[in-house]
Amino acid sequence: MHPRKEEMRICTGEMKNTMSLAKLLWLGSLMLALQSYGQTKKLPLVREQLFDDNWRFKKDSLTGAEQPDFPDAGWRTLHLPHDWAIEDLPGQNDSTIIGPFYKYSPAKEHGAYVVGGTAWYRKPFTLPALPAGQTVAIRFDGVYMDSDVWINGHHLGNHPYGYTPFTYDLTPYLATPGQKNVLAVRVKNEGLNSRWYTGAGIYRHVHLVMAPPVHLIKDGIFITTQEAGKQKAVIQIATAVTGSVTGAAQRLLQIRLKDSTGQVVAYASQPVNIAPGDTTTVIRQLTVNNPALWSPGRPYLYTTEIRLMDTLNVKNTATADRLEIKTGIRQIRINATRGLTINGEKVLLKGGCLHHDNGLLGAAAFDRAEERKVELMKAYGFNAIRTSHNPPSEKFLETCDKLGILVIDEAFDMWEDQKQPQDYHRFFKAWWQRDLQSMILRDRNHPSVIMWSIGNEIPERADSAGLAITRQMVKAIHHMDSTRAITAAENDFWERPYKWTATDASFALLDVAGYNYQWRSYAIDERRVPGRVMFGSETFPADLYHAWNQVQGLPFVIGDFVWTAMDYLGEAGIGHSTYTGNGTGRRTHPWFNAWCGDIDLIGNKKPQSYFRDVVWGRSMVEMLVHTPIPEGTKEKVSRWGWPDEVPSWTWPGMNGKNMQVRVFTRGEKVELVLNDYRVATKTVSDSTPLTVTFNIPYTPGVLTAFVYDSKGNEIGVKTLALANPPQAIKLTADRTQITADANELVYVNVDIVDNLGRIVPDANLPLKISVSGQATLAAAGSACPDCPASFQQPALTTFRGRGLAILRANGRSGNITLQIEGQGLKTAKIDIRAK
Structure with a gap:
């Protein structure tokens, strides 16, 4: 088992041989006997832990599901985060349903033609006896939307907004130690409630928060930069501390600023008197000599460690509560004269x-x-x-x-x-x-x-x-x-x-x-x-x-x-182009993807991103070729769209027919060479900034754009080559070793390649997927905006030679193997290690 999970787990109705909750509570002040390890030691304080596993789920409007004795034995067990809206719908023999996409969805094109509704989540768990004054709370990072939460049949509250975190105190309603507790969550995603795809369910993390009687308030900590210079920085830490309702308390507040190596670079401490049930805010400033300032170019992070000590004795190490917050020292100024500056340096926002x-x-x-x-x-x-x-x-x-x-x-x-x-x-x-x-x-x-x-x-x-x-x-x-x-x-x-x-x-x-x-x-x-x-x-x-x-x-x-x-x-389809000339947006089924991004749905560059590279000075030259335009038509591009261009010179069946080629550059002149023959030369015009458009007859081979400055010096080259027929599948994982944690993912690019290993840009091929070992298939698909399909079945059809498979670890150590095969292609296999 992953050591962090072993440290943080609590007993649930489904778990065996796990640590008791008492071993997790303000442990700096308690020495606990670890029976499972046969020794006694002081563990690090854990006041908050993931509560994502062993939830039970059912999509239905049910009566009584909030009650702890509700029969949920047949419900699905899952590990959060979870989005039920993307799961396959029943009725696949119905031509109006493809995977999660339903032609007559109430969400329509706004919500990607998926189906919402009402669903329930339930989680059983048990707790041991708690120290006096201990509180237990549950925090949801995000539930879409209109959620109601119960503990043991007691209604804790309703939270309508789907994008903000919320917390409920469980303490007054918990069962006696050792007895089963049941959390129940009802989620409603009904009607037309958004202009985009929202998802549905408990789609972000859930945390169990266990605070000692006198504790730090996480949302009451505010760290600001008062001064940020090369020689000296001053940061201010406002810390809120709340006390038990049963009596006054004295604590020692310690604040340590640590650099990326863990070295303490600044320190402050102060005694704190807390009246019964009161909240006190302490403000202290720390001075850092020769600071490493945070900026986009160098995002250096310190760690602010805040401790509440049980005693006012500075040498005593008994910790009542502790929080750590990553801290960037930076000073931002915005005005009409200099614009945006960070630490005195002007920054232009290259935003999306x-x-x-x-x-x-x-x-x-x-x-x-x-x-x-x-x-x-x-x-x-x-x-x-x-x-x-x-x-x-x-x-x-x-x-x-x-x-x-x-x-x-x-x-x-x-x-x-x-x-x-x-x-x-x-x-x-x-x-x-x-x-x-x-x-x-x-x-x-x-x-x-x-x-x-x-x-x-x-x-x-x-x-x-x-x-x-x-x-x-x-x-x-x-x-x-x-x-x-x-x-x-x-x-x-x-x-x-x-x-x-x-x-x-x-x-x-x-x-x-x-x-x-x-x-x-x-x-x-x-x-x-x-x-x-x-x-x-x-x-x-x-x-x-x-x-x-x-x-x-x-x-x-x-x-x-x-x-x-x-x-x-x-x-759906707000970024499309059409040759019909009717309207400015194609927003009907089977489109489900907006198709207006610089980056496509699986993470690859789209044509506008190549133009952006030239505008932002990241590239001297880029070249795109327009897909064949049907005779007698004219392309009409939506306001959020881009012409249907791709960086490809693979166009079977187009021999001798004119192809539109656009070259983006900050140069002065562009020369096109096709198979070692100069076919066209143009100067960049002020009327079409950074862009030169050519129409040349298609001949298979290699197309190259040479770019020259005003003095005739070559300053950039871009080449597009004909790809050979598909021969194999190439798999590239973002990581080949991961932690054995059920929240871990591996993204594997699936490319159709020719005999030279080049992506075949016109290969839209069906593939079969198999996963073995310590992972499951979380999702698979392509970037195609109007090819609705299941994202959860062990299959995908590539789009322009590319697809994506996402694997999810199951929490156990061992090997993971992904294998993908397609007719007439060499089978591909990749191994990942979970440890």
């Missing part, structure tokens, strides 16, 4: 908007899935993410801290005015303050978070009611965090009786103005409203060149965020 789903996994927020999403953003040149349009998972932000990705943390997509009939607007008035507080208090210690966004495209933003809500939100945020700027994303195409300038009243209440699709207004609005700081909170992919020029040329424009950075489920 990102939905919360994880592609083939649906909304299930596995740690590895959240990490990989951020890693892909970093690898493809982004340095900033706008969480659209809701708070992300905590693991997502931890990864942004680690990799140096800046975050605009967004709260809501709607306020009181609905965007869909069953969306969050129904709960907003009663819940917005609690949900906003939940987001701010959880996320404010992350150095990656640089701004708070209070909303996206809010219809009532400039009404008197909307302005009142804005003022209330700004006031509430300032009360919790006055160190970050506040923004909102606003557009000008809602059906309202006012014009864009009417939002001046809204922007006047904010620190930074978020412009959706309005890059042409930047300079005009700065003249109208001097001092306004702006950024492109959403821009169309095709507008990148012009929008980025504004960022580079106007100091008050701090960045640009494309819609969208990655493909996502739902808003």
Whole structure:
């Protein structure tokens, strides 16, 4: 068993030979006999642990399922996180159902044609006797949506919003020690409740929180940078401590700042007197000499360790409570003169908007899935993410801290005015303050978070009611965090009786103005409203060149965020192109993927990403070839789309027919060479910036673009070569060794290759999958936006030569083998080790 799980597990009704809970509670002050190890030792304090395993699940509207004696023996047992909406629907003989996709889904194209409903989760567990004053709570990181929770039949509460964490105290309702407790959770994802795919169920982690009678309040800790220089930094730590209702207490608060090697670089301590049932906040400052400052280029993280000691004796090591928080020392400034600076250095936000789903996994927020999403953003040149349009998972932000990705943390997509009939607007008035507080208090210690966004495209933003809500939100945020700027994303195409300038009243209440699709207004609005700081909170992919020029040329424009950075489920087909000329968006079945991302659903680059590489200076030249355009038609691309281009010179059946080739470059002249013959030369025109378009007859072979500067020097080369027929399957795993933990994933790229190992870009082939050893198949599929299929069956059909298989460890050590075969192809096999 993985050692961390052995340290953190508690007894449940399903577990054998596990540690007792008493061994996990404020252990610095207790010496416990470990019967299973035959020795006595002091264990590290564990006050919070994952509570993801051994949940029972059933999708149904049931009466009485909240009661502890409800017969759930036939229910499915699973390990969280879990998203039932992506699971295959029954009735596969029905042509309207393909995997989880149902043509007549109530969610329609908005929710990717999946089916919601009501479902139940139940978890049995037992606890030993607890120390006096001990409390036990349950924290859900995210449940979509409208959840109710019971413990032993007692209703703990309802939480409507699907994207914010929430906690319930279990202590008063627990069964006697050794007797079974039952948690029950009802989740409702009903009707048309979002504009995108949300997932359904307990899709993020669940934690059991066990705090001693006098303890630190995790959300009451706030670490801020007061000063950040090369020679010296000052950080301030506000720490909230709460006491037992039974009596006053004295504790010693110790704060240690440790560098990445564990060396203590700053220290403070202070006695704390806590009145019965009271909460006390202690504020201390630490000075760090020669600090390593956090920045996107060098995301250095310290660790702030906060301890409550049982005694005021500094030399006594008995620890009553302890928390550790990763800490980045950085100072952010935003103004219209210099734009955005981090530690005094100007930063331009190379941003992308990102939905919360994880592609083939649906909304299930596995740690590895959240990490990989951020890693892909970093690898493809982004340095900033706008969480659209809701708070992300905590693991997502931890990864942004680690990799140096800046975050605009967004709260809501709607306020009181609905965007869909069953969306969050129904709960907003009663819940917005609690949900906003939940987001701010959880996320404010992350150095990656640089701004708070209070909303996206809010219809009532400039009404008197909307302005009142804005003022209330700004006031509430300032009360919790006055160190970050506040923004909102606003557009000008809602059906309202006012014009864009009417939002001046809204922007006047904010620190930074978020412009959706309005890059042409930047300079005009700065003249109208001097001092306004702006950024492109959403821009169309095709507008990148012009929008980025504004960022580079106007100091008050701090960045640009494309819609969208990655493909996502739902808003089906908004990024499509068509040859019919009818309409601007194909949003009907079988489309289920938005298809507007720089990165496709399985993590590969799409054509707009190659253009972005040139605009951002990551590449001197890129070349794309348009798929054959039917005769007599003209392509029409949606506003969020991109022409149907691919980096390929494999076009069987097109011999002698003209192919459209586009070359992106910052050079002055482009020369095309086909099979050692110069076929065309063009100069880059100001009318088509960074782009040269050629139409040349197709001949199989090798197409090369040579790029030259104004002096005739060659500054870049790009080559596309004809791929030979498919011969084999190539498997590439992101990791070949993982921890034996049921939350662990392995992503395996599945490529169809020719005899030279090159991907065959026109290979759309069915493949069979088998997994053996200590893992199961979590998901498999391709990036195809209009090829609905099961993501959970042991099969996939590649799209443009590529697919993806995702393996999930089962928690046991040993070998994992993935084998994939296809007709006429050499079978591929890859081994992974879980340990």
